[in-house]
Amino acid sequence: MTTKIFLQQLTNGISLGSLYGLVAIGYTMVYGILRLINFAHGDLLMVASYTAIYGIAMFTLPWYISFPLAIIVTGFVGIMLDKAAYKPLRDAPRISLLISAIGASFLLENLALVVIGGVPKAFPRPEIFAKVVSIHGVRIQVLTIYTPIITILLLFGLLFIVYRTKAGKAMRAASMDFETTRLMGIDLDRIIAFTFLLGSTMAGAGGIMWALKYPQVNPFMGVIPGLKAFIAAVLGGIGNIVGAVIGGFLLGLAEILLVAFMPEAAQYRDAFAFVILILVLLFRPTGIMGEPIVDKT
Amino acid sequence: MANGIFFEAKNLTMRFGGLVAVNNFSLKLNGGELMGLIGPNGAGKTTVFNMITGTLVPTSGKVIWLDEDITGLPPHEITARGIARTFQNVRLFVDMTVQENVMVSFHHKIKASFWQAMFGLRKYTKEEERIREESMTLLRQVGLAHLAGEKAGALAYGQQRRLEIARALATSPKLLLLDEPAAGMNPQETMELADFVREIRDTFDLTIFLIEHDMKFVMGLCERIKVLDYGNTIAEGTPDEVQNNPEVIKAYLGEPKNAAG
Amino acid sequence: MTKERRNLLLNIASIISVYIILWFFQKYGTEYQIRILNNMAVFITLAVSYNLVNGICGQLHLGPNAFITIGAYTAALLTMSPAEKQMSFIIKPLIWPFSVIQAPFPVSLIAAGIAATIFAFLISFPVFRVRGDYLAIVTLGFGEVIRVLCNALQSVTNGPLGLKGLKPYTTIWWSWSIAIFTVIVIQKLINSSWGRAMKAIRENEIAAQAMGINPFKHLMMAFLISAFFSGVAGGLLAHLITTISPTLFTFFLTFNLLIIIVVGGLGSTTGAVIGAMLFAWGGEALRVVESPMDIGPVHIPGIPGMRMVLFSVILMLVIIFARRGITGRNEFSWDWLFSKLSGK
Numbered sequence A: 001m002t003t004k005i006f007l008q009q010l011t012n013g014i015s016l017g018s019l020y021g022l023v024a025i026g027y028t029m030v031y032g033i034l035r036l037i038n039f040a041h042g043d044l045l046m047v048a049s050y051t052a053i054y055g056i057a058m059f060t061l062p063w064y065i066s067f068p069l070a071i072i073v074t075g076f077v078g079i080m081l082d083k084a085a086y087k088p089l090r091d092a093p094r095i096s097l098l099i100s101a102i103g104a105s106f107l108l109e110n111l112a113l114v115v116i117g118g119v120p121k122a123f124p125r126p127e128i129f130a131k132v133v134s135i136h137g138v139r140i141q142v143l144t145i146y147t148p149i150i151t152i153l154l155l156f157g158l159l160f161i162v163y164r165t166k167a168g169k170a171m172r173a174a175s176m177d178f179e180t181t182r183l184m185g186i187d188l189d190r191i192i193a194f195t196f197l198l199g200s201t202m203a204g205a206g207g208i209m210w211a212l213k214y215p216q217v218n219p220f221m222g223v224i225p226g227l228k229a230f231i232a233a234v235l236g237g238i239g240n241i242v243g244a245v246i247g248g249f250l251l252g253l254a255e256i257l258l259v260a261f262m263p264e265a266a267q268y269r270d271a272f273a274f275v276i277l278i279l280v281l282l283f284r285p286t287g288i289m290g291e292p293i294v295d296k297t
Numbered sequence B: 001m002a003n004g005i006f007f008e009a010k011n012l013t014m015r016f017g018g019l020v021a022v023n024n025f026s027l028k029l030n031g032g033e034l035m036g037l038i039g040p041n042g043a044g045k046t047t048v049f050n051m052i053t054g055t056l057v058p059t060s061g062k063v064i065w066l067d068e069d070i071t072g073l074p075p076h077e078i079t080a081r082g083i084a085r086t087f088q089n090v091r092l093f094v095d096m097t098v099q100e101n102v103m104v105s106f107h108h109k110i111k112a113s114f115w116q117a118m119f120g121l122r123k124y125t126k127e128e129e130r131i132r133e134e135s136m137t138l139l140r141q142v143g144l145a146h147l148a149g150e151k152a153g154a155l156a157y158g159q160q161r162r163l164e165i166a167r168a169l170a171t172s173p174k175l176l177l178l179d180e181p182a183a184g185m186n187p188q189e190t191m192e193l194a195d196f197v198r199e200i201r202d203t204f205d206l207t208i209f210l211i212e213h214d215m216k217f218v219m220g221l222c223e224r225i226k227v228l229d230y231g232n233t234i235a236e237g238t239p240d241e242v243q244n245n246p247e248v249i250k251a252y253l254g255e256p257k258n259a260a261g
Numbered sequence C: 001m002t003k004e005r006r007n008l009l010l011n012i013a014s015i016i017s018v019y020i021i022l023w024f025f026q027k028y029g030t031e032y033q034i035r036i037l038n039n040m041a042v043f044i045t046l047a048v049s050y051n052l053v054n055g056i057c058g059q060l061h062l063g064p065n066a067f068i069t070i071g072a073y074t075a076a077l078l079t080m081s082p083a084e085k086q087m088s089f090i091i092k093p094l095i096w097p098f099s100v101i102q103a104p105f106p107v108s109l110i111a112a113g114i115a116a117t118i119f120a121f122l123i124s125f126p127v128f129r130v131r132g133d134y135l136a137i138v139t140l141g142f143g144e145v146i147r148v149l150c151n152a153l154q155s156v157t158n159g160p161l162g163l164k165g166l167k168p169y170t171t172i173w174w175s176w177s178i179a180i181f182t183v184i185v186i187q188k189l190i191n192s193s194w195g196r197a198m199k200a201i202r203e204n205e206i207a208a209q210a211m212g213i214n215p216f217k218h219l220m221m222a223f224l225i226s227a228f229f230s231g232v233a234g235g236l237l238a239h240l241i242t243t244i245s246p247t248l249f250t251f252f253l254t255f256n257l258l259i260i261i262v263v264g265g266l267g268s269t270t271g272a273v274i275g276a277m278l279f280a281w282g283g284e285a286l287r288v289v290e291s292p293m294d295i296g297p298v299h300i301p302g303i304p305g306m307r308m309v310l311f312s313v314i315l316m317l318v319i320i321f322a323r324r325g326i327t328g329r330n331e332f333s334w335d336w337l338f339s340k341l342s343g344k
């Protein structure tokens, strides 16, 4: 492999990885506070993409309005998801919560299938993302460069909210000790809704960029990226926001490089992430940056 | 077991990250003894139990039981060797009946094979019948026989604590660890419990090691007492010795909120 | 007559009546009814064995589709004749020994069960190292891995093309006999000392272990038994639909099984049976909502996905508002029936 191709693959990996990372943030935040894998989280990518398409196609909005709008809508879909599927089950056994999450995921997917249909829709790609630049002879789509930059910017914004604002601090307190936080008189439901809003917004942004990268939108487009992002969250250390992004980068890079170095392994790519998950759970269940979760007797 | 070690904990230490929950805990027990472990909240008492029963693997130190080093064995193997326990926060099988809760504890001693059970062979059906009878006998001894068919979760709190003890007894232990058996009981119930603990020690030929905050209960019941504070052993002796030990008084009075607990 | 004797006789009588009903349908029923009956039996087998892990042991395992896939492919590769296999495998030839062996249907079903069990044994080590949500995602992952392998290992599975033209060996006699057998075996297990141990793990694993129960051993036991019957059911399924491909056994299938056991009543074999029968019947009946309809002059095009929307809504409603499902954790028993009858 030439250096040129290698560099190209490397940027690809970083850009794919940053998308995983963005989506992983939502998993990690919700897990941190509810100890729940929000199975429907990946489907928010699909929600964001369709919303953006409709904003442009039906309401003839320019992309720079339609995209942010779609991201905000996705944030609120996330809150609704919590209200409908998880909030009624706060005191239920864990298994019920997870089953509800799986149900919500299938509901979103099939609702989209019923309402929009299964035929993939082309995602409009504004010119400024589609451009190709050549750096020292390495041809790269600008989107590939924008993606990690936007991810990092969003991450800093998020970290500011989580560490510097009152709501963010309450959120961290709740993820450390649910009961005590409740006793301290903090309205947990609002904190949880806020968590879903933030996580889903990140997924919305991830969804738009995913659709720009792979501009075929269908009701099930969020499933595989969702699973991969969850794995990225575990890899980074579940509950840890920075960890999620790092996990995302690593997973994206590993996947792209695996395929680059061993083209014949391409067909195993989707299984590869799960192998990583199993290895992490076996040998370092707390991930790269996670704290151990203890069950007291 | 003429001169051998019955039970000995040697320099048990448990670290959780930076926190030393238990530091250099040592203890020897003789067969038939009734030993108490006290200390303020968070002193590390439950952690000592967890290390003895295999729920936690000690950072360092050893547990010797009947001349065997059992440090780091999984809990079910330690139970199989004759050490049983109850839990501070009752951990019953709430959706199973009271009798089933007790029957579960016979499972590890079952002689029939899985296949004999699946084919309904006599060896298994007879054994199952025996387990059923013995569990009933045990329930009668702890005074819960009339509730045998009820769901464990439906019992009153005091009854749940008794059921936990019955369930531990059903594993046929030689050493029984009770973690705050009197928690949540009224004075009347606590008194009955003390009699009950003595009674089971005699009928089942047990050695008992218990944690309790209720001083009256511990002082009246235990022959020897060990006191923990911030993971360190600060005193050991008869109830009288411990009560008059200045270190102990300081530990309890130094933090008034703990003395109440 | 003792109660045990009475119950035994009643059990035998009800099994005989099941066969009489089947015979009746075989003789007078339509092809559609036979298909539903077959589906019911296969889903009963799948749901009852799935419930053993999820409902009795309380572990949310999301990979039964892996066992079903392995069972289906194993059975199919064994019943196809070497000549048929040579014709089918056009991209890459089938590897030895599958290319030469052929076995009768019953043998291939047992092999299907064993293959699934071996797979379950191998994955049980990582799977039961974790619990809760992690266990769910790891088992789901193994389901995905199997799907990927089905596509990739063309010299074994024929890749995306799948296996076509299997003989329709699965009759209602086979499917129902296996369903009944599965229910009997699993009930026997659940009511034994081993079943009690599994329930104890579900209720409180730490306490169960402190009472001398080895969680890993018992979870693995349930997992393997569940895998065996799921594998056999996979073999039945393959010879019912006669064409199998990797797209057939996705997470959708697992999701359907989850609906069945949750709606029926998680932790109850009776519930799993009722859920499976409702699902097999309702799933077919609801096909109308997905097929085009002409009501007089009005033409309604079919709406794909509508059934899944309904199913997901039902699942969520049940889990949120009626968590115990139809039966809760209760089981049907003759004693219960008689006490009801005499009580009224």
Ligand SMILES: Nc1ncnc2c1ncn2[C@@H]1O[C@H](COP(=O)(O)OP(=O)(O)OP(=O)(O)O)[C@@H](O)[C@H]1O
Residues within 6 Å of the ligand: A294, A295, A296, A297, B016, B021, B039, B040, B041, B042, B043, B044, B045, B046, B047, B048, B088
């Ligand atoms: N599994 C664990 N992981 C991390 N820290 C733990 C764990 N178990 C106990 N601790 C900590 O170790 C210390 C001792 O806890 P322990 O439960 O043994 O106290 P205790 O003496 O039983 O108190 P109490 O009277 O409140 O029951 C506490 O600070 C507790 O938070």
Ligand SMILES: [Mg+2]
Residues within 6 Å of the ligand: B045, B046, B047, B088
């Ligand atoms: Mg304690």
